[in-house]
């Protein structure tokens with residue numbers, strides 16, 4: 112086997128990013144997937160349908176860095192490529208594993224030029240680094256949004272392996288942001304609000320537009336810092352990096368740390384009172400005006416056009 | 421508790437960087453440099469633990485050129501007691517940085533190492549996790565809150581689905597996210613005082629760590645430019661644009 116991917120999941124559901132990693136790495140050979148979860152079987156069943164997957168391994172345990180790394184350290188000898196999504200889990204796990212294996216990892220990969228040549232952004236995406244990795248083993252994290260998803264229809268075998276060990280750091284609380292919105296990292300449409308949205312109630316307006324369009328919701332750091340939006344909505348250099356077909360930025364100035372998160376967006380529409388805002392300049396289309404007037408009108412307009420629900 | 425804080429000198433986060441036309445890298449000559457923002461949050465966290473009576477010594481360490489003395493002085497002015505510069509004119513890869521820090525940990529024996537979650541130049545987000553792996557210590561990355569308990573620490577982390585809280589015994593590694601705290605600006609008397617605090621400068625090569633790179637950087641290029649857009653005149657135009665994009669997306673999938 113060539114590649115082992117440790118799959119991201121939320122405890123119940125396989126992350127849609129996994130299909131993109133499989134597609135990105137299958138050109139180099141068969142891909143195995145490892146699912147580490149308290150109840151890995153349903154997640155593994157979803158992974159087994161992805162085209163290009165040879166075997167799905169399941170291990171019972173918590174998806175924490177120490178337990179994941181201990182498990183992967185023993186499996187690593189069989190695989191020239193070990194990869195995860197550049198998610199919070201991937202960022203937590205892969206560098207620790209790399210140090211244990213004495214390998215320099217290549218992370219946040221946005222393009223694969225060959226089995227040992229990769230492109231990764233630096234300086235908040237204001238520069239791209241092309242590099243050759245000739246180490247005996249490649250440890251990668253990939254930005255899923257930069258790659259198309261694999262097809263389904265496969266039925267790869269599922270094989271349980273040993274339970275993961277206990278981690279010294281213990282998980283004592285989890286707070287999951289409620290809601291059934293599309294996954295921000297892979298969404299085709301994202302509606303995002305900045306600090307100008309003014310309050311958590313204001314964000315309900317952003318969400319209303321989002322629901323109409325079947326969109327995921329994003330926010331700026333300033334909006335999250337102010338408590339208007341949860342931290343996992345943050346888009347940018349230190350938040351999520353997204354590449355939707357359409358990004359609608361509402362009351363967002365376009366600081367370079369925010370732009371770092373949306374460089375892959377195919378189309379950008381901006382709503383802002385300031386015609387000089389960097390995001391207005393960058394956008395494919397911009398409407399200058401007050402978001403509190405424009406967004407309700409836009410929702411009505413889309414209704415008139417018969418868009419969405 | 422003794423705390424080691426790792427800080428990096430980087431191109432200031434407000435500078436719009438320029439890629440050298442020959443693809444050899446990012447222009448740093450004559451560019452404003454400062455402490456990596458995430459490292460500032462790490463230093464602030466250490467000082468707040470000291471102010472709360474939970475920590476009694478804070479040592480700030482940086483790996484970089486002589487000029488990185490600047491960021492150590494900033495940390496000393498903020499409230500760290502002692503500084504260490506591991507001087508090198510090459511920029512070591514993150515794995516080498518982690519190995520150098522592991523060597524300093526062996527000497528200094530801190531109970532807690534605080535780092536930034538990522539350096540805003542290479543955007544790696546590696547070193548804390550690597551150091552934890554090398555030392556076989558527990559780690560809590562992307563921290564937005566740190567509480568000291570009888571048994572160690574409780575750290576709240578920002579993750580993709582929300583937040584999670586870990587309980588970990590010491591010694592441990594924690595990497596700071598931006599919402600951990602608001603870093604202070606050192607008052608002038610503290611800046612003056614910083615100059616009289618101990619600051620050891622040692623050649624990084626002295627620590628017996630292999631600093632040669634594992635990866636070969638072929639080139640650095642600017643990102644593709646976006647084509648200029650247009651300003652719309654009405655909500656109706658925006659509605660039509662969005663409807664058009666949705667229809668096009670449907671066609672693609």
Ligand SMILES: Cc1cc2nc3c(=O)[nH]c(=O)nc-3n(C[C@H](O)[C@H](O)[C@H](O)COP(=O)(O)OP(=O)(O)OC[C@H]3O[C@@H](n4cnc5c(N)ncnc54)[C@H](O)[C@@H]3O)c2cc1C
Nearest residue numbers: 305306307331332333347348349350362364368384385402
């Ligand atoms: C190390 C570091 C990392 C960072 N990482 C991130 C990151 O990951 N993501 C991120 O987003 N930021 C990040 N930031 C913060 C970033 O620099 C900006 O501060 C932030 O993006 C600004 O958010 P904003 O656009 O909501 O606010 P502002 O910059 O204040 O912009 C508000 C905008 O709203 C417009 N406006 C005001 N009123 C209205 C109205 N009624 N209708 C319409 N428009 C209106 C204004 O014209 C303005 O353009 C980071 C900063 C640092 C230092």
Ligand SMILES: Nc1ncnc2c1ncn2[C@@H]1O[C@H](COP(=O)(O)O)[C@@H](O)[C@H]1O
Nearest residue numbers: 426427483535536538539544545546547
């Ligand atoms: N040269 C360095 N000197 C001291 N600390 C560093 C250095 N490079 C990285 N670090 C630490 O590791 C963190 C993460 O950096 P990185 O893994 O490079 O993104 C930084 O915020 C620092 O705390």
